[in-house]
Amino acid sequence: MASLTQLSSRASGEGWGGGATENGAHHQPRTEMIRIEKLGKTFTTADGVVTALENIDITIEQGEFVSIVGPSGCGKSTLLMCIAGLIEASAGSVMVGSRRVSGPFTELGIVFQEALLLDWRTVLGNVLFQIEMRGLDPKAYESRARELLTRVGLGGFEGKSPWELSGGMRQRVAICRALIHDPPLLLMDEPFGALDTLTREQMNVDLQRLCAQTGKTALFITHSISEAVFLSDRVLVMTPRPGRIIADLPIAFAAGTRRLSIRTTPEFAEQEKKIYSIFRSIGVLRDE
Ligand SMILES: Nc1ncnc2c1ncn2[C@@H]1O[C@H](COP(=O)(O)OP(=O)(O)OP(=O)(O)O)[C@@H](O)[C@H]1O
Numbered sequence: 001m002a003s004l005t006q007l008s009s010r011a012s013g014e015g016w017g018g019g020a021t022e023n024g025a026h027h028q029p030r031t032e033m034i035r036i037e038k039l040g041k042t043f044t045t046a047d048g049v050v051t052a053l054e055n056i057d058i059t060i061e062q063g064e065f066v067s068i069v070g071p072s073g074c075g076k077s078t079l080l081m082c083i084a085g086l087i088e089a090s091a092g093s094v095m096v097g098s099r100r101v102s103g104p105f106t107e108l109g110i111v112f113q114e115a116l117l118l119d120w121r122t123v124l125g126n127v128l129f130q131i132e133m134r135g136l137d138p139k140a141y142e143s144r145a146r147e148l149l150t151r152v153g154l155g156g157f158e159g160k161s162p163w164e165l166s167g168g169m170r171q172r173v174a175i176c177r178a179l180i181h182d183p184p185l186l187l188m189d190e191p192f193g194a195l196d197t198l199t200r201e202q203m204n205v206d207l208q209r210l211c212a213q214t215g216k217t218a219l220f221i222t223h224s225i226s227e228a229v230f231l232s233d234r235v236l237v238m239t240p241r242p243g244r245i246i247a248d249l250p251i252a253f254a255a256g257t258r259r260l261s262i263r264t265t266p267e268f269a270e271q272e273k274k275i276y277s278i279f280r281s282i283g284v285l286r287d288e
């Protein structure tokens with residue numbers, strides 16, 4: 001796994017909404033970031049055993065942007081929590097870099113569906129909370145926090161409270177909080193699900209650019225097929241519970257930053273169609 005220092009230097013040209021460059025993952029030699037083998041997860045509940053995940057095999061290379069789409073309840077969040085070491089797998093293994101995941105670890109950033117900000121802290125204080133939680137010196141990270149906030153369009157909002165922000169702004173703060181320690185890996189669980197369509201589309205463009213420019217490895221969970229196609233190098237499709245991966249589709253667009261205009265191209269529609277037809281074939285979507 002790349003060290004944080006290596007990533008710091010790679011991330012130094014990082015921008016949110018800056019000019020398009022092609023110095024991202026697509027042209028770098030690839031090494032494995034995540035390897036999941038035969039992963040299973042069962043929960044024991046009052047009503048019996050629930051098998052959330054079964055026999056999951058996934059490999060993600062450094063710098064790849066991979067999305068997971070699947071019906072509600074199929075185990076997407078469970079999978080993400082297993083990768084983050086926040087819940088224990090019942091079977092199989094998860095490797096991140098050269099380490100087998102057996103508990104929480106620090107070289108990752110997580111963004112959840114809800115921004116989960118602390119209302120009694122300022123925007124800046126929320127971003128730096130991540131640093132404090134890791135036992136690091138917040139003073140040393142303050143200028144980076146301010147810079148990240150400016151890059152996501154929140155310059156001038158550092159001293160505001162979370163309840164003074166819109167949903168999209170709150171989620172941008174959550175993304176800064178996930179990136180402040182410059183992790184090589186970003187795990188996102190439907191981060192834009194609660195946003196209006198226009199804000200969501202802008203967040204998609206900005207996130208895609210950020211990841212392409214900094215070479216972050218990203219695993220992104222979404223219900224939106226078009227969001228997955230827009231953002232990803234690969235889309236993994238999951239079955240209803242017990243969740244299994246039934247398709248791993250490469251999304252071929254030119255390397256570098258994607259523009260919203262690709263969404264109206266026949267190639268984009270073709271990629272979406274493939275995913276819709278998989279969901280139809282397993283009965284998740286029905287025309288009648
Ligand atoms: N802590 C838990 N205890 C018992 N069952 C659980 C637990 N967490 C998840 N489950 C069950 O595991 C299955 C998968 O849940 P999970 O939250 O991973 O689904 P999901 O794909 O993220 O769904 P959604 O798209 O609605 O967020 C569900 O049937 C859920 O009820």
Ligand SMILES: [Mg+2]
Nearest residue numbers: 076077078189
């Ligand atoms: Mg979920």
